[in-house]
Amino acid sequence: MYYIAGSAAIIYALSYFLPSLFQIGNIILVLLAIAIFIDAILVYSKKDGIRAKRMVSDRFSIGDLNKVIIQLTNQYGFDVKASIIDELPVQFQERNWIRKVQLQKETLFDLEYSLRPTSRGEYIFNDINIFVHAPLKLVKRRYIFPGEQAVKVYPSYMQMRRYQLLAVSNRLQEAGVKKIRKLGHSMEFEQIKEYVRGDDYRTINWKATARKNDLMVNNYTDERSQQIYCLINKGRVMKMPFHGLTLLDYSINASLVLSNVALVRQDKAGLITFEKNLDTFLAADKKPTQMNLVLETLYKQKTDFLEADFEKLFSVIRNRITNRSLLILFTNFESMESLQREMPALKKIAKYHLLLVVFFENTELKSLIEGRTSTLEDIYIKTIAEKFNYEKRLMVKELHKNGIPSILTTPEGLTVNTVNKYLELKTRMSI
Numbered sequence: 001m002y003y004i005a006g007s008a009a010i011i012y013a014l015s016y017f018l019p020s021l022f023q024i025g026n027i028i029l030v031l032l033a034i035a036i037f038i039d040a041i042l043v044y045s046k047k048d049g050i051r052a053k054r055m056v057s058d059r060f061s062i063g064d065l066n067k068v069i070i071q072l073t074n075q076y077g078f079d080v081k082a083s084i085i086d087e088l089p090v091q092f093q094e095r096n097w098i099r100k101v102q103l104q105k106e107t108l109f110d111l112e113y114s115l116r117p118t119s120r121g122e123y124i125f126n127d128i129n130i131f132v133h134a135p136l137k138l139v140k141r142r143y144i145f146p147g148e149q150a151v152k153v154y155p156s157y158m159q160m161r162r163y164q165l166l167a168v169s170n171r172l173q174e175a176g177v178k179k180i181r182k183l184g185h186s187m188e189f190e191q192i193k194e195y196v197r198g199d200d201y202r203t204i205n206w207k208a209t210a211r212k213n214d215l216m217v218n219n220y221t222d223e224r225s226q227q228i229y230c231l232i233n234k235g236r237v238m239k240m241p242f243h244g245l246t247l248l249d250y251s252i253n254a255s256l257v258l259s260n261v262a263l264v265r266q267d268k269a270g271l272i273t274f275e276k277n278l279d280t281f282l283a284a285d286k287k288p289t290q291m292n293l294v295l296e297t298l299y300k301q302k303t304d305f306l307e308a309d310f311e312k313l314f315s316v317i318r319n320r321i322t323n324r325s326l327l328i329l330f331t332n333f334e335s336m337e338s339l340q341r342e343m344p345a346l347k348k349i350a351k352y353h354l355l356l357v358v359f360f361e362n363t364e365l366k367s368l369i370e371g372r373t374s375t376l377e378d379i380y381i382k383t384i385a386e387k388f389n390y391e392k393r394l395m396v397k398e399l400h401k402n403g404i405p406s407i408l409t410t411p412e413g414l415t416v417n418t419v420n421k422y423l424e425l426k427t428r429m430s431i
Contacts, residue, residue: 001032001036001138004028004032005029005032007028008025008028008029008032011024011025011028012025032138035136035138036138036139038136039134039135039136039137039138039139040134040139042076042078042134042135043080043132043133043134043139043140043141044141045076046075046076048075049074049075049076049080049132049141049143050072050073050074050075050076050080050082050103050130050132050143051072051073051075051145052070052071052072052073052084052128052130052143052145052147053070053071053145053147054068054069054070054071054086054125054128054147054149055068055069055070055071056068056069056125056149056151057151058150058151058152059151059152059153059154059157060115060117060123060151060152060153060154061117061153061154061155061156061157061158061159062117062118062119062120062153062154062155062156062245062249062253063116063117063118063156063159063244063245063249063253064116064156064158064159065114065115065116066114066115066116066117067112067113067114068086068112068113068114068115069110069111069112070084070086070110070111070128071108071109071110071111072084072101072103072108072109072110072111072130073107073108073109074103074104074105074106074107074109075106076105076106077105077106078105078135079102079103079104079105080102080103080105080132080133080134080135081100081101081102081103081132081133081137082100082101082102082103082130082131082132082133083098083099083100083130083131083133084098084099084100084101084111084128084129084130085097085098085128085129085130085131086099086125086128086129087125087126087127087128087129087147088115088125089123089124089125089151090124091117091118091119091121091123092115092117099111099113116244117153118244118245118249119153119249120153120154120155120249120252120299120300120301121152121153122150122151122152122153123150123151123152123153124148124149124150124151125147125148125149125150125151126147126148127144127145127146127147127148128144128145128147129142129143129144129145130142130143130145131143152299154295154298154299155249155252155253155255155256155295155298155299156253156256156257157256157295159253159256159257159415160256160257160260163257163260163261163415163419191218191219192205192208192216192217192218192219193216193217193219194214194215194216194217195214195215195216195217199217200217201217203217203218203219204216204217204218205217205218225266225267225268225286226267226268226325226326226426226431227267227268227270227284227321227323227324227325227326228258228259228262228267228268228269228270228284228325228326228328228422229269229270229271229272229284229321229325229326229327229328230254230255230258230259230269230270230271230272230328230330231272231273231274231313231327231328231329231330232248232251232252232255232271232272232273232274232301232330233251233274233275233308233329233330233331233332234248234273234274234275234279234301234303234305234308235275235276235303235305235306235307235308235331236305236306236307236308237308237331237332237333237334237338238251238303238305238330238331238332239305240332240360240362242363242364242411242412243411243412245411247332247360247411248301248303250360250411250414251330251358251414252298252301253414253415254330254358254414254415254418255271255294255298255328255330256294256295256298257415257418257419258328258415258418258419258422259271259290259291259294260291260294261419261422262422263286263290263291265426266286267286268284268285268286268290269284269285269286269290269291269294270282270283270284270285270321270325271294271297271298272313272316272317273297273301274308274309274312274313274316275303275304275305275306275308275309276306276307276308276309276312277309277312278312278313278316279301279303280297280301281316281320282294282297283320284321284325308331310342310345310346311344311345313345313349314345314348314349317349317352317353318348318352321353324352324353324354324431325353325354325431326353326354326356326422326425326431327349327353327354327355327356328356328358328418328422329346329355329356329357329358330358331357331358331359332359332360333359333392333395334362334388335388335391336391336394336395336398339395339398339399340398343398343402346399346402346404347402347404350402350403350404354405354425354430354431355404355405356404356405356406356407356421356422356425357399357404357405357406357407358406358407358409358414358417358418359392359395359406359407359408359409360408360409360410360411360414361389361392361408361409361410362388362389362392363410363411363412365385365388365389366389368381368382368385369382369385369386369389392408393408395408396408405421405425407421
């Protein structure tokens with residue numbers, strides 16, 4: 001419409017020199033007005049020419065791609081082009097979100113897209129705006145469909161389900177979890193059965209053999225109902241972001257997966273979150289509702305990112321966890337001094353429980369180390385980065401020297417490495 005009207009304006013300007021063009025300009029504007037009128041009648045001929053409905057789950061998984069579908073129905077008797085603007089939650093900061101589609105006449109069309117939330121909490125979707133182009137593309141009609149909808153963003157339950165299916169079918173290797181050779185057998189008795197070729201002759205039950213007059217062996221199973229606690233430091237050091245998620249969010253996702261794998265393996269899963277004070281204590285259990293309790297507890301975790309108090313954590317553990325348990329501590333240390341500061345409390349905890357310390361590599365430092373240097377400043381930055389990277393490896397040795405196993409991992413590899421270590425400790429019967 002603007003192009004045609006602009007052309008008419010140019011013709012009017014030229015008519016000052018060629019008066020015969022004046023009538024041509026008039027004809028163009030009249031034809032344009034008629035075309036606009038016809039186009040408007042076509043697009044406004046139906047009250048509900050387009051229908052739209054958003055279909056979205058009532059909860060999202062943080063850090064994962066979550067599917068959203070807008071179902072569009074074209075009730076016009078002709079094909080139309082439509083521009084869809086979905087009013088996304090403010091957390092995504094998407095100001096230019098638009099999708100353009102061609103809708104066939106009197107048909108249903110599903111517009112599918114994905115969203116990746118990077119923070120937990122409640123997200124609000126608002127209205128769906130659709131601009132329909134008339135057949136001549138001279139008129140647009142706007143439809144507004146009220147679609148206010150609240151969606152809760154939980155820790156990564158998609159990742160949790162994936163590992164759960166693999167753990168149930170004993171196929172965790174497909175997710176990168178190592179298959180660890182068993183060094184011996186557990187001493188938890190399961191049953192007495194008849195001896196078959198391949199059974200360990202050391203497990204022969206001579207009393208049962210004498211009664212049955214046939215070789216009988218004891219059958220053992222993996223020890224179960226052991227207590228596994230995930231300890232999450234919500235302090236200042238866990239605020240560092242990588243790929244949109246903070247270290248705290250990565251730790252929460254890994255804790256959710258690990259708790260689920262532990263419950264599948266018939267262990268008891270518990271949870272502790274702490275900062276300056278203890279924030280959450282969920283006692284280890286393996287009841288059917290435990291996983292829902294873990295998920296809801298992790299969903300509502302908030303923090304002021306203060307300095308964490310490890311001495312207070314030890315006091316709580318000593319008083320409230322009476323049986324020897326596997327404690328998996330998710331934290332971070334950026335210097336040897338920060339580790340030495342917390343070492344007395346860690347050694348006290350390790351005296352009564354099996355403590356596994358999980359802390360993080362700085363992947364940004366790795367990119368600096370591997371990058372090229374062309375100036376003196378680049379060399380200085382690279383040297384400092386190598387120093388910090390070397391200190392991380394020294395921390396692993398320091399913890400090992402004090403009898404505390406540890407994992408130094410990238411944020412992206414946290415879940416796989418933690419599950420690997422848990423299965424390794426279970427196989428070695430270290431708990």
